[in-house]
Structures are given as structure tokens and as C-alpha cells.
Amino acid sequence: MTAIVQIDDVKKVYDGGFEALKGVTLNIEEGEILALLGPNGAGKTTLISTICGITQATSGTIRVGGHDVVTQYRAARSLVGLVPQEVNLEPFEKVWNTVRLSRGLFGKAKDDALIEKILRQLSLWDKKDTPIRALSGGMKRRVLIAKALSHEPRVLFLDEPTAGVDVELRRDMWEIVAKLKADGVTIILTTHYIEEAEAIADRIGVINKGQLLLVEDKDALMTRMGQKQLRIELQERISEIPQSLGEFKLELAEDGDSLIYSYDTRAERTGIAKLMAAMSAAGLVLRDLRTSQSSLEDIFVGLVQETGDAA
Amino acid sequence: MNWEAVKSIYFFEMARFFRTLMQSFISPVISTSLYFVVFGAAIGSRIEEVEGVSYGAFIVPGLIMLSVITQAISNASFGIYFPKFIGTIYELLSAPINFLEIVMGYVGAAATKAMFIGLVILGTAALFVDLSIQHPFAMLAFMVLTCLSFSLLGFIIGIWAGNFEQLQLVPLLIVTPLVFLGGSFYSISMLPHAWQTVALFNPVVYLISGFRWAFFGSADVPIGLSLLAIGLFTGLCLGAIWWIFRTGWKIRN
Numbered sequence: 115m116t117a118i119v120q121i122d123d124v125k126k127v128y129d130g131g132f133e134a135l136k137g138v139t140l141n142i143e144e145g146e147i148l149a150l151l152g153p154n155g156a157g158k159t160t161l162i163s164t165i166c167g168i169t170q171a172t173s174g175t176i177r178v179g180g181h182d183v184v185t186q187y188r189a190a191r192s193l194v195g196l197v198p199q200e201v202n203l204e205p206f207e208k209v210w211n212t213v214r215l216s217r218g219l220f221g222k223a224k225d226d227a228l229i230e231k232i233l234r235q236l237s238l239w240d241k242k243d244t245p246i247r248a249l250s251g252g253m254k255r256r257v258l259i260a261k262a263l264s265h266e267p268r269v270l271f272l273d274e275p276t277a278g279v280d281v282e283l284r285r286d287m288w289e290i291v292a293k294l295k296a297d298g299v300t301i302i303l304t305t306h307y308i309e310e311a312e313a314i315a316d317r318i319g320v321i322n323k324g325q326l327l328l329v330e331d332k333d334a335l336m337t338r339m340g341q342k343q344l345r346i347e348l349q350e351r352i353s354e355i356p357q358s359l360g361e362f363k364l365e366l367a368e369d370g371d372s373l374i375y376s377y378d379t380r381a382e383r384t385g386i387a388k389l390m391a392a393m394s395a396a397g398l399v400l401r402d403l404r405t406s407q408s409s410l411e412d413i414f415v416g417l418v419q420e421t422g423d424a425a
Numbered sequence: 426m427n428w429e430a431v432k433s434i435y436f437f438e439m440a441r442f443f444r445t446l447m448q449s450f451i452s453p454v455i456s457t458s459l460y461f462v463v464f465g466a467a468i469g470s471r472i473e474e475v476e477g478v479s480y481g482a483f484i485v486p487g488l489i490m491l492s493v494i495t496q497a498i499s500n501a502s503f504g505i506y507f508p509k510f511i512g513t514i515y516e517l518l519s520a521p522i523n524f525l526e527i528v529m530g531y532v533g534a535a536a537t538k539a540m541f542i543g544l545v546i547l548g549t550a551a552l553f554v555d556l557s558i559q560h561p562f563a564m565l566a567f568m569v570l571t572c573l574s575f576s577l578l579g580f581i582i583g584i585w586a587g588n589f590e591q592l593q594l595v596p597l598l599i600v601t602p603l604v605f606l607g608g609s610f611y612s613i614s615m616l617p618h619a620w621q622t623v624a625l626f627n628p629v630v631y632l633i634s635g636f637r638w639a640f641f642g643s644a645d646v647p648i649g650l651s652l653l654a655i656g657l658f659t660g661l662c663l664g665a666i667w668w669i670f671r672t673g674w675k676i677r678n
Contacts (some may be wrong), residue, residue: 166519167518168515168519188521189521194519196519198515200512202513202515203511203513204508204511204513206441214433215433215437216516217433218432218437219430219433219516219517219520219522220429220430220521221427221430221521221522222429223429261516283672291460307639342459372578
């Protein structure tokens with residue numbers, strides 16, 4: 115695979131002196147779905163805006179399909195589609211006209227058949243002559259996607275595509291993304307919803323305070339940082355963890371009727387058997403066992419807190 | 426050149442105009458008729474002739490200029506301010522187009538609309554007074570140039586404006602007075618001598634004078650000077666727009 119987007123040490127300082135990007139380096143591979151996770155104000159939108167040409171980087175270079183986004187902006191931008199975070203649409207315009215305008219802006223000749231196909235794919239075809247102000251919020255988001263797809267981009271940026279949309283539409287959106295990926299479109303999406311990244315991304319980048327904290331294959335990330343927890347329910351409540359169990363990473367649940375054992379799935383031995391033996395030696399009788407794996411959310415919160423503490 | 430983009434912006438903007446065609450058509454017709462009733466009939470009956478032209482006919486070039494200038498500015502400023510206001514400008518900024526193409530699309534459409542209004546007023550005026558146009562091509566050329574240059578100015582105002590009030594500010598406080606004082610309804614030579622000198626600092630005087638020359642063959646200032654003035658003004662506006670896009674002033678923040 116080759117990198118279709120190459121971001122090299124990009125910094126962005128706004129006029130007020132705020133440093134939104136502090137040297138971001140990232141390669142995005144062709145055909146992948148990359149999810150950028152980060153809290154509000156982390157620099158996700160600034161990064162996307164810099165790639166798309168809405169703002170200019172203070173320093174560093176960005177290439178799309180090998181073309182520099184500043185000096186060869188025509189070639190670079192014609193490869194890129196952008197679905198912005200805000201629903202920015204002309205309220206009085208009809209769906210069809212606004213989508214057609216987008217295609218024209220990117221220098222592509224009129225192709226009504228293609229636009230029809232896109233509108234049908236996004237279940238917008240029966241709304242094509244409806245003024246945008248008469249559409250529901252979810253429909254408006256679809257129009258934004260239709261506009262971005264109208265010029266057949268090879269790289270599609272989705273800036274928080276599912277912020278504030280209902281669960282059903284979110285699922286629809288994921289399906290659309292999966293279809294696009296099948297068509298070979300590279301997709302970069304930013305999101306607050308870790309569930310979303312977990313569900314559809316191939317790779318995950320975590321960004322906070324203008325810095326890219328990590329970019330990793332989703333599954334690898336989950337395994338590498340995945341902590342598993344074993345919850346042991348006890349027959350009788352205890353007030354404190356017996357000293358004989360001191361060598362284990364144990365926590366007493368609030369009400370004292372269960373113990374929580376955290377262990378690393380990567381480790382050669384989980385230590386569960388040993389713990390069981392030690393527990394029985396300590397005279398603890400167990401009633402039930404339950405394991406749970408930490409989600410991406412826990413990983414994310416952990417990472418963001420670390421940078422927050424360091425700063 | 427990304428001609429598709431220019432074409433797309435142009436026709437998209439024109440479609441907005443055609444949606445409200447009746448409004449666009451009726452309001453200049455009514456306001457021109459009102460001007461003729463007030464200035465042509467009420468005042469004109471006491472003035473008889475100005476520079477050998479009946480007063481009713483004399484004010485036609487000024488009236489056209491007044492509307493063309495106001496329309497060009499308001500169309501162009503609104504045309505670019507609106508995407509900025511509702512946020513759709515993101516698409517212009519992320520599309521593979523340059524400033525010249527954006528300007529050609531928006532300014533072209535605004536100028537076309539202003540030109541249309543100008544011709545409607547000319548047609549309406551012809552119903553009220555006897556009009557003979559001595560230099561029809563020069564008249565059209567002047568009109569096109571005025572439409573273009575003031576659409577460029579409108580475009581700049583639209584980019585500069587931070588809210589709807591500011592959008593109205595420049596047309597209201599600067600342009601309308603300049604046009605009214607620019608000899609729309611009188612000849613500069615009718616002013617006291619000192620005021621004639623002051624009037625020469627008003628750029629609109631050169632426009633109206635040149636335009637009137639195209640109609641009647643007589644002018645307040647030499648026609649060459651009028652051409653130079655409008656050329657200079659267009660150049661200034663183009664320069665300002667080039668600078669705006671180069672620096673991203675008020676657009677890329």
C-alpha cells in the first residue's frame with residue numbers, strides 16, 4: 115500500500131498565538147479507514163482544514179496523491195472530498211442544484227447519471243427537488259456527503275459525521291462508509307464516539323492538544339493496550355483484601371462482596387490459577403466469575419489523561 | 426483554468442436571480458417610473474432643457490447609473506457574503522479553483538444581473554421620454570464596465586462585511602451619496618464654481634459624465650478622462666481582490 119496522504123511535521127499557529135497543531139506527522143494509506151479520536155479542541159478539524167485548503171499550515175508540508183496541497187493545490191484538491199462538521203448548506207437551494215454545484219466547482223463535467231446514483235445510494239433521490247431547509251437534520255448530513263461524493267474523490271474526510279444524529283442514522287452512515295471503502299475510497303473520519311472508531315476504522319489515531327499521540331492498527335491497539343478484568347464475586351463480604359493476596363493486582367469492589375483482578379492479555383501467564391489457589395488458601399469462597407475487556411474508550415481516556423497531566 | 430467551476434458558480438448565482446425574477450423586474454420599473462413622475466414631470470416642467478437636452482431625457486443616464494451601481498454592489502456583496510455567513514464557503518476554499526475563477530463566477534453573475542436591471546430601466550425610460558442614443562456601443566461598453574467594476578467593489582464589501590449591517594454600510598453611507606452628488610440629476614456645470622472643483626474629486630462624476638456622453642454627445646469631463654477613471658477603479662478593485670485571496674484576509678482564518 116502507498117500513502118495517499120503524507121503529512122510531514124505540520125504546525126499551525128492561529129493569529130491569536132494559539133498553537134492548534136504542534137508538528138503532526140502522519141501517513142494515510144490508500145484504501146484505509148482512519149479514525150481520528152480526540153476531545154474538543156484537540157486539533158482534529160484544524161488538521162482536516164489544513165489538508166483540504168481551508169486554512170494554511172504555518173509550517174510543514176502536506177501531499178495528497180503526491181501533490182503538495184499549497185503549490186499543486188489543483189491536483190491535490192481534486193482528489194479530496196470534505197464533509198464538514200457543521201451543516202453548512204444553502205437553505206433555499208434544492209438538493210439537486212447544490213450537489214450539482216459541488217461537482218462543477220471541482221471542474222468535473224456535468225454527469226446527471228452519476229449524481230442520480232449518489233442520491234439514490236444516500237436515499238435522497240425522492241428529495242432531490244426539496245429545498246434544503248425542509249429536510250431533517252439527518253437528511254442534511256446526507257446532502258453534505260452527496261456533495262462531497264459528487265466529484266468522485268479518492269480521499270474523503272468526514273469531520274464528525276455522526277455528531278448529534280440518531281442511532282439508526284449512525285448505523286446507516288457506517289454502512290455508507292463501508293460501501294465507499296469497498297469502492298476503494300480512502301476515508302478519514304474524526305469522531306468523539308469511540309464506539310464508532312471501534313466499529314468501522316482500520317487504524318486509529320489519537321490526537322490531543324495539537325499532538326498526535328499514537329496511530330495504530332485498531333486490533334493491535336486493542337490487544338496491546340487491552341487490559342482484561344476478572345470480577346470475582348464472593349460468598350461472603352470482606353472489609354479488606356487479605357494480606358496473603360498482596361502480590362496480586364486486586365481491588366475491592368465498593369460493597370466488599372467482590373474482588374476485581376486486572377491482568378494483561380499479552381502476558382505469558384495471566385496469574386489466574388495462582389490467584390485462585392491463593393484465594394482458597396485464604397479461605398475465600400467464590401460465588402461467580404466474570405471477565406471483561408477494556409474498550410477503546412478506556413484506552414483513549416487513559417492516553418488523553420496522560421497528556422493532560424504532562425502538560 | 427477551471428472553466429467548469431466558473432460556469433457552475435455563474436449559473437448557480439443566476440438561478441437565484443431567476444427564482445425571484447418578478448421582484449427583480451418589477452422594482453426597478455416602479456422606482457424608475459417614480460423618478461420620472463417626481464423629477465421628470467414635477468421638476469422637469471420648470472427646468473425645460475439642460476445642455477440642449479430635455480430634462481426628462483437628461484436624467485436617464487444618471488438614473489440608469491444609480492440603479493446599476495446599487496444593484497451591482499448589492500448583488501455581488503450579498504453573493505459572496507451569504508456563503509460566508511451560512512458557512513458554505515468551505516466548499517469554495519477546498520475546491521481546486523483560484524481567486525480569479527471565484528471572482529469571475531460571482532462578479533460575472535452580479536454584473537449580468539445589474540446589466541439586466543440597467544436595460545430594464547432604459548426600456549422603461551423610453552416609454553416616458555424620447556431617447557436617441559448617439560453612441561450606442563459606447564453606451565453599452567460604459568454600462569458593462571460600470572456593472573463589472575462596481576460588482577468587484579461589491580465583492581470586496583461582501584468579503585469585508587462581518588454582519589448584515591456592515592453589508593449595507595458602504596452602499597448607504599458612501600456609494601449612494603457619491604452617486605446622488607455625482608450629477609445623476611444635474612450637470613456639474615450647473616453648480617457654483619467652487620463646488621464644481623469639489624465634484625471633480627467624486628469618481629462617480631466621471632462615470633455619469635461618460636455615460637451621458639454616449640447618449641447625448643456632451644459631457645462634463647472629457648470622455649478619455651472618464652474611461653481612464655473607470656479603468657483605474659476597476660484596476661484598484663482587482664488589485665484589492667488579488668491581495669485578499671493571497672493573504673486570505675477575512676476568508677481563511
